[in-house]
Amino acid sequence: MSIFNYFFYGIIFNIFLEFLLSRDHPKIKPLRKEWKTEQRIASFLLWPIALTAFLYSFIKFILFRK
Numbered sequence: 001m002s003i004f005n006y007f008f009y010g011i012i013f014n015i016f017l018e019f020l021l022s023r024d025h026p027k028i029k030p031l032r033k034e035w036k037t038e039q040r041i042a043s044f045l046l047w048p049i050a051l052t053a054f055l056y057s058f059i060k061f062i063l064f065r066k
Helices: 003-021 029-034 037-045 047-064
Strands: none
Touching: 003 037, 003 047, 037 047
16 A cells, blocks of 8 residues: 555545534534644544544444433
């Protein structure tokens, strides 16, 4: 995997996160205020870790919601 693929997947991952954060849901509104440029850059560079954390939280939410 070349460095260009790594950056391409990072861009795709960040576009997906931006899409999710653009929703008008009451639980997402506070997250939108915290999602600043620094978090976007960190997510772009560390997208495998961010993707793992996202999937873990998503699966945990889906399986254990009440």
